[in-house]
Amino acid sequence: MTHERCEVHGNGKVRRRRWGAFAILVTVSHLLGAVSSLEALMTSRTSAGAIAWIVSLNTMPLVAVPTYWIFGRNKFEGYITSRRDDDLRLSETLEEELEALRTGHAAAIPDGSYLAGIEDLARLPLLEGNDLTLLIDGEQTYRSLLEGIDAAEDYLLVQFYIVRDDDIGTAFQQRLIEKAQEGVDVYFLYDEIGSYALPSDYLRALREGGVKVQRFPSTRGPGKRFQLNFRNHRKVMVADGERAWIGGFNLGDEYWQGHEELGPWRDTHLAVAGPAALALQLVFLEDWLWASDDILELAWEPVTTERQAPVMILPSGPADRFETASLMVQQAIHAAKERIWISSPYFVPDDGVQTMLKLAALNGIDVRILIPERQDNLLPRYATYAFLGPMLDAGVKIYRYRGGFLHGKSFVIDDAGAAVGTVNLDNRSFRLNFEVTALVMEPDFAREVAAMFEEDFSRSTRIEQEAIAERPLWHRIAARGAYLFAPVL
Numbered sequence: 453m454t455h456e457r458c459e460v461h462g463n464g465k466v467r468r469r470r471w472g473a474f475a476i477l478v479t480v481s482h483l484l485g486a487v488s489s490l491e492a493l494m495t496s497r498t499s500a501g502a503i504a505w506i507v508s509l510n511t512m513p514l515v516a517v518p519t520y521w522i523f524g525r526n527k528f529e530g531y532i533t534s535r536r537d538d539d540l541r542l543s544e545t546l547e548e549e550l551e552a553l554r555t556g557h558a559a560a561i562p563d564g565s566y567l568a569g570i571e572d573l574a575r576l577p578l579l580e581g582n583d584l585t586l587l588i589d590g591e592q593t594y595r596s597l598l599e600g601i602d603a604a605e606d607y608l609l610v611q612f613y614i615v616r617d618d619d620i621g622t623a624f625q626q627r628l629i630e631k632a633q634e635g636v637d638v639y640f641l642y643d644e645i646g647s648y649a650l651p652s653d654y655l656r657a658l659r660e661g662g663v664k665v666q667r668f669p670s671t672r673g674p675g676k677r678f679q680l681n682f683r684n685h686r687k688v689m690v691a692d693g694e695r696a697w698i699g700g701f702n703l704g705d706e707y708w709q710g711h712e713e714l715g716p717w718r719d720t721h722l723a724v725a726g727p728a729a730l731a732l733q734l735v736f737l738e739d740w741l742w743a744s745d746d747i748l749e750l751a752w753e754p755v756t757t758e759r760q761a762p763v764m765i766l767p768s769g770p771a772d773r774f775e776t777a778s779l780m781v782q783q784a785i786h787a788a789k790e791r792i793w794i795s796s797p798y799f800v801p802d803d804g805v806q807t808m809l810k811l812a813a814l815n816g817i818d819v820r821i822l823i824p825e826r827q828d829n830l831l832p833r834y835a836t837y838a839f840l841g842p843m844l845d846a847g848v849k850i851y852r853y854r855g856g857f858l859h860g861k862s863f864v865i866d867d868a869g870a871a872v873g874t875v876n877l878d879n880r881s882f883r884l885n886f887e888v889t890a891l892v893m894e895p896d897f898a899r900e901v902a903a904m905f906e907e908d909f910s911r912s913t914r915i916e917q918e919a920i921a922e923r924p925l926w927h928r929i930a931a932r933g934a935y936l937f938a939p940v941l
Contacts, residue, residue, distance in 0.1 A: 478514075485513030488520050535771035538741045546734075549752035553579070553730060566787045566868055566893060570766065573776045575734070578764045578893060581756030582726030586872070586900055590708035593701050593721040594620065600691045600723070601627045607637040607750060609690040609736040613646040613683065613874075614702035617654045621703045625654060629661030638663045639748065641740055643684040645670065646702075666743040668886075682770055684739060685874050685885040687721075688732050693751040696729035698722050698765075698890050699872050700859050707859075714826045716856030718908070720795070722872040722890055724763060727754035731765035735888050738767070761894045768875070769886035777875045778882040780889065782808045784865050791818035793905045794863040796877040798832040799823045800935070805877065806839060813847035820849045821877075822908055824858035831934045832878065837923065838935035844917045855911035862901060869893035870901035 492505035508516040543550065554577060571577050587593040601608060601624075608631060615621055632638045640658055642650065644667040658665050670682035689697040699721030701707050710716040724732070730752060741747055768776035781801075785792050785808040792812060799821060801809070813819040821843075827833040840850060864870040873889030875881045892898075923931075 481513040481517060482510070484517045485509040488513075488517055492520065532771045535742060535769075539738060539771075542734075542738055542741055542747060545747050546752065550576070550734070553727065553752070553754060566784075566865060567764065567891070568783065568787070570764070570780060570783055570891070573768075573772075573774060573779060574764055574766045576731045576765060578762045578891075579727040579731060579754075580760050580762045581754070582724055582728045582761045582763045582892075583757035583759040584725075584761050584763070584892060584894075584897055585723040586897070586904065587697075587699065587721040587723060588904060589719060590701070590717060593697075593699070593719070594708055596721075596723050597689060597697055597701075598623070598627060600689060600695055600697060601631060603695075604631060604636050604691040606692045607639070609639050609641075609688070609733060609740075609750075611641040611684075611686055611688045611736055611739065612703050613643045613685045613687060614704055615642045615647045615650050615654075616702075616704035617651050618705040620705050620708055621654070624703055625658060628663050629658065632662030639736075639740060640665045641668055641684075641736070641743060642666075643668045643670075645683050646685070666740060668739055668743050683880075683885045685881065686735065686739070686767075686888045687874055688736055688888060690729055690733045690736060693730055693733055693753070694755045695723065695725045696732040698724070698732060698874070698888060700861050700874060711828070711857055714824075714828060714857035718824075718853060718856050718858045718860060720860030720862050720872055720904070722892075724890065725755070726757045726759075726761075726763070728763035728765055728890065730754055731763075732888070732890075735765065735767045739886065761892060761897060764891040764893070765888065766873075766891060767886070767888045768882075770884055775883055777887055777889070778802055778804060780891075781805050781863075781875070781877065784863060784871070785809060785812050785819075788812060788817050788819075788865050790866045791820070792863065792865055793818075793820045793822070793902070794877065795822040795858065795860050795905065795908070796875075797824055797827065797857070797859045797861070798829070798876045798878045798881075800832050800835045800878040802879060802882060806843070809848050810843060810846035813843075813849075818849075819847070820851060820905075820909070822851045822853055822858065822905065822912060825852040825854045825913070826857060828857065834927075834930045834934035837920065837927070837931035840915065841917070841920045844915065844920065850915040851909055851912035852915060853908055853912045855908075858908070862904075864898050864901045864905060867895050867898050867902075869895075870898045872901075 489506045489509045492509065493502055505520060509520060567578065585596065587596055610628065628638050628640060640663050655665055668684040687699060687701055700719045701721050707717050707719060733750060737748055766780055782804055809819055843850065861875055862870065862872045869892055871889050871891045873887065875887045875889055881887050
């Protein structure tokens with residue numbers, strides 16, 4: 453009996469210790485939830501977002517606190533300060549070169565209303581003297597990129613969000629090593645989150661071959677371990693400061709050969725020759741400076757072409773003073789007089805863009821949105837249906853591309869201009885990712901992009917209001933539930 457009493461007494465002490473530890477954990481989590489609530493109150497973009505976070509942080513802090521600190525915060529002041537300090541260092545170092553580029557190659561805009569306010573967001577104006585090649589799908593794009601690598605004589609700047617150790621990734625790796633061994637300075641930058649699966653052997657081979665390699669770290673520095681929500685989504689390559697490439701393609705076999713489940717990969721890239729290449733070079737240098745704390749010494753003498761196309765390069769990211777990408781899209785919609793056609797693999801825009809799209813359609817503008825029929829992420833697919841009804845009611849035309857996985861990010865405004873870049877129509881691209889867009893204000897290019905859209909529309913199905921109304925209850929619930937995650941999609 454004595455042994456039994458001791459055993460019961462011992463088990464009671466263990467249970468009390470466990471309950472005591474649990475009580476401490478709950479108390480601490482509620483304290484952290486209260487502190488986080490104050491941060492959410494002061495920094496959330498919308499009152500609805502603030503209320504949602506405050507309620508969850510105080511009612512279920514064990515789950516909500518870590519979720520908030522990883523996904524809920526749009527701004528990290530220390531990070532923003534560091535990033536702006538880096539930009540200031542770069543601007544001071546290149547002050548003369550950038551001023552010459554600003555004053556010597558600004559183009560006359562046929563109708564300034566299309567870019568009203570956008571030039572204030574960009575660090576460089578519309579630059580004339582460019583030649584352009586619209587690259588549709590993998591064969592054209594990768595052939596152009598590899599030819600650009602082969603033709604480089606002085607230096608190559610290469611940046612991708614996703615890099616895979618597969619056939620395409622290996623082909624680029626070997627070409628870059630060959631150029632480095634020829635004496636060309638090769639700089640290779642990749643995002644640490646997008647390329648998380650890239651093996652160390654791949655990077656080691658680049659370094660041993662003479663390529664200078666850096667990862668873009670969203671978590672750089674002590675106290676910044678919760679910045680996992682930031683990504684560098686840019687895909688940029690610059691050769692000798694004279695030619696550059698920008699668009700939706702990453703380095704991976706699926707971008708050329710298609711996805712096993714999603715089908716052929718439909719994507720868009722743009723090759724630029726002329727002064728705009730130097731603007732893309734500046735974008736790369738900013739990211740390289742953040743990753744390496746090193747300012748590269750490169751050429752800054754612009755080379756103009758016969759075509760004279762005016763191009764503006766617009767970088768955007770979470771360190772911007774304004775929500776650059778969202779404002780760019782809203783301005784494009786606002787400026788349209790006849791049509792605005794937009795292609796995006798993910799369509800979960802913020803309230804401002806949704807309002808502008810509906811207002812444009814109500815004013816008789818031909819508003820068309822092209823999205824994929826099949827997606828690689830279920831949350832954006834369902835979230836899109838949460839607001840499609842009002843869009844269709846206003847006259848916005850939504851098309852689902854059936855020819856494979858649509859991954860291109862582009863838009864065309866009237867017959868005045870068009871854009872190709874890396875921005876998706878979602879909150880992640882608008883506020884959390886580093887993105888870049890090439891805006892081309894040339895009628896010939898606008899017509900070329902419009903023809904690309906027409907071909908894509910012919911392989912698409914227009915969504916009708918009846919299809920939205922007939923959705924089963926489970927689908928409507930899933931759509932509304934997925935839309936709750938819009939801030940991190």
